[in-house]
Amino acid sequence: MSIISTLINGLSMGAVYALIALGYTMVYGIAKMLNFAHGDVIMVGSYVLFVFTMKSIKNPFLAILLAILFCVILGVLVECIAYRPLRGAPSLAVLITAIGVSFLLQSVAQLIFTVTPKQVTMFQFNSIEFNGLTIKTESIITLVVGMIVMIALTVFVNKSKTGRAMLAVSEDRGAAQLMGINVNRTIVITFAIGSALAAVASVFMLFIAPVTDPTLGAMPGIKAFVAAVLGGIGSIPGAMIGGVILGIVEQFALKYEFLASYSDAIVFAILILVLLVKPSGILGKKRHEKV
Amino acid sequence: MSEPLLQVKDLEVYYGVIQALKGISFHVNKGEIVSLIGANGAGKTTTLHTVTGLLRPKHGSIVYDGKDLTKVHPHKIVSMGLAHVPEGRRIFQNLSVYDNLLLGAYTKNDKAKINDQMEQVFEQFPRLKERRRQLAGTLSGGEQQMLAMGRALLSDPEMIVMDEPSMGLSPLLVSEIFEIIKTFREAGKTVLLVEQNAKKAMTVSDRVYVLETGSILTEGNAADLVNDERIKKAYLGE
Incomplete structure (x- = not known):
């Protein structure tokens, strides 16, 4: 019986990883860069939630909207100020810049809010008792909302004109330009979407543990990166599958005492294993090298 | 005679320090099919990429429909009526x-x-x-x-630039592709064609420019160049 509740927890944790992994994978697919500051957008979102649920207005729903808005603006600014001037630069330069942005965001958060963890309680949840099974309401909400967001994103990317442009840029930037697609604009939209998803993920992170500190985004960010690589970086359905697998594996590891303290190690062992066995990930395509 | 639809003047393009185009000039009139022919590395693709904004020239001008394209973003060129079928x-x-x-x-x-x-x-x-x-x-x-x-x-589009449309296709398909290019002219479109298959290109073209290592070697009506001994020898394999 408890396997089912672990599974539900795993699925909901997986939905959080998937939301974050989508930001990594979309930016990688379209801008061809690893945005290692992506996890820290979650942290920024959590502080916006802290300010607007605990300090002023005290309306969690409005706070969530403001967190999404704030993260979208942040993502767009980071892209325009830090990454755009490096378009065409060696990928190592871009990677180091991304790590720099990550440190910058953490340090600014530390300056404003100090390192002391802050309590952020948005809602009071009750557990549901069902046939002797205890299910956390927040897990169900995370799972359902996460699924709705991912379905909406899939429809948007595959059916809308902007989504089609994103797929075109991710496959062949030059050919996309020949179609009249503004590549820079498409990249900005991708950063905006990724950051909005990170803001939603920050809400769910605070469901799991209602405290935040300047390093809140670091661990889930890096785990979501593992999820993106596992699913095949650049692939949207891959990020979703990778996230869910990672969430389930982690929750089952935490369930057994002899494995619990190794749960992070297991996650990173998966990364090493994927890179050894199938570097392109579950749904990743082999890169067509042009000769 | 009216202004040409596309007028390229003294185009110089570099890849780093290597000069790929050494000041080429050519024009395409409305309704024409014009071919650029030449060996590998002559600068044919470079020319097309510069026309549609994927590469920027160091010197020279590209005037399409009265507007200078060298300052226009590549994604805006297609909405000006210039489409590119890439290599x-x-x-x-x-x-x-x-x-x-x-x-x-x-x-x-x-x-x-x-x-x-x-x-x-x-x-x-x-x-x-x-x-x-x-x-x-x-x-x-x-x-x-x-x-x-x-x-x-x-x-x-009003004008289509095509880069090696026959590349890697069977002879039967090559003929089919060139038949399609002829229909573009019948539909009133202007075509700038880059081809290694010089013989085929000449059969559909009005005028031809021959490129060699970044310069224009010769130009003329397709019908005349087909009988030019030098061209026959170097490009038509006769």
Whole structure:
């Protein structure tokens, strides 16, 4: 019986990883860069939630909207100020810049809010008792909302004109330009979407543990990166599958005492294993090298 | 005589320190099919990429329809009526045939007009219609070239530049592709063609420019150049 509740927890944790992994994978697919500051957008979102649920207005729903808005603006600014001037630069330069942005965001958060963890309680949840099974309401909400967001994103990317442009840029930037697609604009939209998803993920992170500190985004960010690589970086359905697998594996590891303290190690062992066995990930395509 | 639709003057393009185009000039009149022929590395593709903004010239001007293209963003050039069918087709392999065609009409907003154009393309290329739900990467080489041409047509261009449309195709398909290029002229479109298959290119072209290592070696009416001994020897293999 408890396997089912672990599974539900795993699925909901997986939905959080998937939301974050989508930001990594979309930016990688379209801008061809690893945005290692992506996890820290979650942290920024959590502080916006802290300010607007605990300090002023005290309306969690409005706070969530403001967190999404704030993260979208942040993502767009980071892209325009830090990454755009490096378009065409060696990928190592871009990677180091991304790590720099990550440190910058953490340090600014530390300056404003100090390192002391802050309590952020948005809602009071009750557990549901069902046939002797205890299910956390927040897990169900995370799972359902996460699924709705991912379905909406899939429809948007595959059916809308902007989504089609994103797929075109991710496959062949030059050919996309020949179609009249503004590549820079498409990249900005991708950063905006990724950051909005990170803001939603920050809400769910605070469901799991209602405290935040300047390093809140670091661990889930890096785990979501593992999820993106596992699913095949650049692939949207891959990020979703990778996230869910990672969430389930982690929750089952935490369930057994002899494995619990190794749960992070297991996650990173998966990364090493994927890179050894199938570097392109579950749904990743082999890169067509042009000769 | 009226102004040419495309006027290229003293174009110089560099890859780093290597000069790929050493000041070439040519023009294309409205309704013409003009070919640039020449060996590998002569600068044919470089010329086309510079015309449609994928490369920037160090010197020279490219005037299309009275406007200087050297300052225009590449994504804005297609909406000026200039479509580019790139070398190696560069269709979007992981998207459906239909989505590829829709991307061709990316700069258009009039849905009815797009559908109209789509019908025309399907009429000209019935195989694309049959396969419109298929991923473009699963098409044969000839079909992919047709898709690349159909995709260009969906932007409703006045002028089409085509880079090696016959590359890697069987002789039968090559002939088919050149028949299609002739229909572009019949539809009132202007074509700038880059080809290694000089013989075929000359049969459909009005005028030809011969490129050699970044310079224009000679130019003339296709009908005259076909009989030019030098051209015959160097490019037509006779």
